[in-house]
Amino acid sequence: MKVTIDNQEIYVKEGITILDAAQEHNIYIPHLCSHLELSPYGGCRLCIIEVEGMKGYPTACTTKVEDKMVIRTHTKTLQQMRREILQLILSEHPSACLICDEQEECSSFQQTIRKVGATTGCRWCPKDGDCELQKVVDYLEIDKITFPVYYRQLPIENHEPFYDRDYNLCIYCARCVRICEEHRKSSVISLRQRGRFSTIGPAFNMSHIDAGCEFCGACVSVCPTGALSEKGRKWGGIPDSYNASICPLCDLNCDIQVLMKKGKVIGTLPPGDPHQSGGELCVKGRFCLTHIINSPDRLKEPEYLFDEGIGIVSWDEAVKQAGKMLKDVNGKRVAVYLSPNLTLEEILAAKLFFKDIINTSNITSSILNSNLISYISLSEESISLKEIEKSDCIISVFLNGNYNYAPLTLSIKQKAEKGTPYFQIGWIKDTTSRYAYQQIIPFPGREKTFFNKIAQSIENADNSSPEIKELVKKIKISSNPIFILGPDIMGLTEADGILKIIKKIITLTGSKIFLTNPYSNLIGLLSLIDTKSNEEINELISQKKIDLLYIIGDNPFQKRPPVNSIICQSPFPAPDYLNADLALPSAMWGEISGSFADIKGNIKKFKAVTNPPGKAIQNNEIFDRINKEIGKKDIKFTYKGISKLIPKKLEMRFPFVKRKPLKAKISPPNTSFPLLLIQEKNPHIFYNISLSNNIRDMREIVTEDAIIMNPTDALKMEIQNGDSIFVKSDIYEKIYPIIVRKIIPQNFLLLITSSRTFDFNPNPCPVHIRRNNV
Amino acid sequence: MTELKKSDFEKKTIVDFKKDLINKRKQHGSLIPLLQSAQDSYGYIPEKTVYYISELVGIPSAEIYGVITFYSQFRLKPLGKHVIRICEGTACHVNGAKNILKSLQNELGISIDETSDDGLFTLLSVACLGCCSISPVIMIDSKIYGKLTPDMTKKIIKEYKKPEKQNVS
Ligand code: SF4
Ligand code: SF4
Ligand code: SF4
Ligand code: FES
Ligand code: FES
Numbered sequence: 009m010k011v012t013i014d015n016q017e018i019y020v021k022e023g024i025t026i027l028d029a030a031q032e033h034n035i036y037i038p039h040l041c042s043h044l045e046l047s048p049y050g051g052c053r054l055c056i057i058e059v060e061g062m063k064g065y066p067t068a069c070t071t072k073v074e075d076k077m078v079i080r081t082h083t084k085t086l087q088q089m090r091r092e093i094l095q096l097i098l099s100e101h102p103s104a105c106l107i108c109d110e111q112e113e114c115s116s117f118q119q120t121i122r123k124v125g126a127t128t129g130c131r132w133c134p135k136d137g138d139c140e141l142q143k144v145v146d147y148l149e150i151d152k153i154t155f156p157v158y159y160r161q162l163p164i165e166n167h168e169p170f171y172d173r174d175y176n177l178c179i180y181c182a183r184c185v186r187i188c189e190e191h192r193k194s195s196v197i198s199l200r201q202r203g204r205f206s207t208i209g210p211a212f213n214m215s216h217i218d219a220g221c222e223f224c225g226a227c228v229s230v231c232p233t234g235a236l237s238e239k240g241r242k243w244g245g246i247p248d249s250y251n252a253s254i255c256p257l258c259d260l261n262c263d264i265q266v267l268m269k270k271g272k273v274i275g276t277l278p279p280g281d282p283h284q285s286g287g288e289l290c291v292k293g294r295f296c297l298t299h300i301i302n303s304p305d306r307l308k309e310p311e312y313l314f315d316e317g318i319g320i321v322s323w324d325e326a327v328k329q330a331g332k333m334l335k336d337v338n339g340k341r342v343a344v345y346l347s348p349n350l351t352l353e354e355i356l357a358a359k360l361f362f363k364d365i366i367n368t369s370n371i372t373s374s375i376l377n378s379n380l381i382s383y384i385s386l387s388e389e390s391i392s393l394k395e396i397e398k399s400d401c402i403i404s405v406f407l408n409g410n411y412n413y414a415p416l417t418l419s420i421k422q423k424a425e426k427g428t429p430y431f432q433i434g435w436i437k438d439t440t441s442r443y444a445y446q447q448i449i450p451f452p453g454r455e456k457t458f459f460n461k462i463a464q465s466i467e468n469a470d471n472s473s474p475e476i477k478e479l480v481k482k483i484k485i486s487s488n489p490i491f492i493l494g495p496d497i498m499g500l501t502e503a504d505g506i507l508k509i510i511k512k513i514i515t516l517t518g519s520k521i522f523l524t525n526p527y528s529n530l531i532g533l534l535s536l537i538d539t540k541s542n543e544e545i546n547e548l549i550s551q552k553k554i555d556l557l558y559i560i561g562d563n564p565f566q567k568r569p570p571v572n573s574i575i576c577q578s579p580f581p582a583p584d585y586l587n588a589d590l591a592l593p594s595a596m597w598g599e600i601s602g603s604f605a606d607i608k609g610n611i612k613k614f615k616a617v618t619n620p621p622g623k624a625i626q627n628n629e630i631f632d633r634i635n636k637e638i639g640k641k642d643i644k645f646t647y648k649g650i651s652k653l654i655p656k657k658l659e660m661r662f663p664f665v666k667r668k669p670l671k672a673k674i675s676p677p678n679t680s681f682p683l684l685l686i687q688e689k690n691p692h693i694f695y696n697i698s699l700s701n702n703i704r705d706m707r708e709i710v711t712e713d714a715i716i717m718n719p720t721d722a723l724k725m726e727i728q729n730g731d732s733i734f735v736k737s738d739i740y741e742k743i744y745p746i747i748v749r750k751i752i753p754q755n756f757l758l759l760i761t762s763s764r765t766f767d768f769n770p771n772p773c774p775v776h777i778r779r780n781n782v
Numbered sequence: 783m784t785e786l787k788k789s790d791f792e793k794k795t796i797v798d799f800k801k802d803l804i805n806k807r808k809q810h811g812s813l814i815p816l817l818q819s820a821q822d823s824y825g826y827i828p829e830k831t832v833y834y835i836s837e838l839v840g841i842p843s844a845e846i847y848g849v850i851t852f853y854s855q856f857r858l859k860p861l862g863k864h865v866i867r868i869c870e871g872t873a874c875h876v877n878g879a880k881n882i883l884k885s886l887q888n889e890l891g892i893s894i895d896e897t898s899d900d901g902l903f904t905l906l907s908v909a910c911l912g913c914c915s916i917s918p919v920i921m922i923d924s925k926i927y928g929k930l931t932p933d934m935t936k937k938i939i940k941e942y943k944k945p946e947k948q949n950v951s
Contacts, residue, residue: 195844196842209844219843
């Protein structure tokens, strides 16, 4: 199709907008509200053009090209009108500095901008130098505003996690609203009211948290002004470089780009144009990574436990001590805990070091318990994330997609929106719930029976509930049903039994399966090393068969176990109660190159972008130095030497587990214990720290060791956010603070624990509660 | 005003919608009638209803709230016992509607689109009441008061307040 833009004949595809056509041919038309990933909006009116034969001044972003169109984009009238329009926009935008004569000199008088609560002009705005509005002002050469300037005096919204909102800077382009709705399928915010009363936000006075914001940061990325700004990067300025990497905070290992300035990580974004890409990251990949790598709590120097107490030592001294401890001990009496966040290269080095040099086979990880093994062994049949696209019926089972697994929840939402029936089985309301054809809550305390009923109902027509009938009917008429399993199953006392039934259901119906887990390289760990279950190692420890514990980035204990010595090697300090004899600071993601394996055993590589803090060094180098000290064999542990040894295709081997009969009796709630308490281990763990514990903003959305309660229940019991309550089961009781949130249905309580074990048994557990201090 | 119970509301309107809409997400065309019927039933749109409709038709509450606040026909607060409409049309404007508005505001302690704390009065503004010849004009419930002065306005409002005071004592 041929069109003429500004006397230039160009050939364009049918169906694209005039703005896109112009941009493809490097003809600049000023625009603010249009956005690559979003449907045309026509809000800012800056992209007005003239088209021969058309009345008025259509907007280029909403008008499609037509054959032989003659378009003018830069006539005098147009530019004059654009200037008027832009001035109208600026009349409600703190912009003194945009047009101030002294703007160049301004920055030299700037003092502590961090202390300025509100943006008062462009040089005092977090977006200064990187703002689309500034660019258009420059282009249209605005040097005065003829209209009266009106400051809206909206309060700055900085009380919620991860990003601040200053709608005094907002130009109502609705990019944030549209990216949240169209791209992220969350629809948390909307344009409210009209005209000069317009504001942006959730319904009523709801907080973003309550409105279901995932804190994915897509809105922040696409905001053309400083209205939305990332708390952690607000005054960071423009990055020096953007480096490709992957996120290490769950097994999906999303592609990301790391923003660097002066050798420091200042932010992470999804791949693509930093201002255009809404991306598919969750809050962890988008906001948490920067916090963790720059955490002031990092372990920066080796520490040794002298008789007088802990002291900092040099690497030489530390290596000597480690050598001494390891030489003195019989290899069979060494146990090793590895973090599932280690890279393939680190795991392989650990294998060579501990198997060949130290001579131990007591290798495990704090997460390798029997339930995890039942769960993860299903992953041999797991499909890849992309294949979800092909399904025609989706069933998620105990998937808690809140603040997690964004690419997965996004593909569920996309499919469901297009009409694929989506059943959500489980208690928790997450970002996918709104899209569920049906959310099915298994009868409390009878979860196993529930799945059994589904299996029965598949085998022969029956008298099960209408919900199950509908589910089974839909699965049966689908040609490609997919079960998506969430790692929350692992925490249930009856996990093993439930998983067996699910496996049966899958075989009966010919369904596919997809598994997630919160660990970046669990698959790699299970593929490269023969491990033992941690139950087995714990037994060895309690039988006093272990003298030395070597813990790498893991956090397996609640108190010091009965062993002679403990070496902890991690990017973060070992917990105080462990009384580690030696703590060795290691480098983490961002500071090392390495690779992770995905659920299908495919390998994803990433590169170092910065140096470790203080004296921390790479795990492989630590092995190298200790090996030299004890010098039994000549093995090179360095990244280069090791990476050649990694097999092309990975296959998992599972540790042997002895299954003990269940001790706890599972029972439904009753009149004395009417509520069902669900315990979930905080999945947001990285090495030996919890993101909730380490990042204040994360703590606000995923609070550990607090009871989450439905608003209706809370109202009935006259309990408020922050109250403290007694939770009592038939054998245990404890006091917790309360958080009131809609993510859990009535008559359920949710407890996200910081510990690896649960206080209440079984899980879920019938309890009753009463207010503390009444 | 009789408040409908949720069950009545459900019977009257929701059930049919449910059948129709549960599988057709995001049918914005159906939202307006649903909101209108909520307002007809309750006299306004209670916050709870917004969440309820949202769950039912799968339209996010933020979007529904956006629609409600965009159209002036929808109210999020119940109307007062008496609805006062002040005309701000051209004729009334020229003949001093501003002063009438001021005295109303002084007397009631509320501005346009607000309801007094005692729930007695809601003040609304209209563009023309169609009786420009007796401007400036206000309408209380269905009664028209014309050729007003600020003092007259005060007196009228006092009249409306009287029976209520008696009830209290
Ligand atoms: S952070 Fe994500 S979910 Fe939250 S409002 Fe922005 S786009 Fe929507
Ligand atoms: S907050 Fe930013 S993206 Fe949203 S409407 Fe305002 S200027 Fe546009
Ligand atoms: S979904 Fe997983 S890999 Fe992706 S950003 Fe979140 S934590 Fe990182
Ligand atoms: S870019 Fe076309 S109207 Fe804003
Ligand atoms: S202008 Fe007031 S009644 Fe017409």
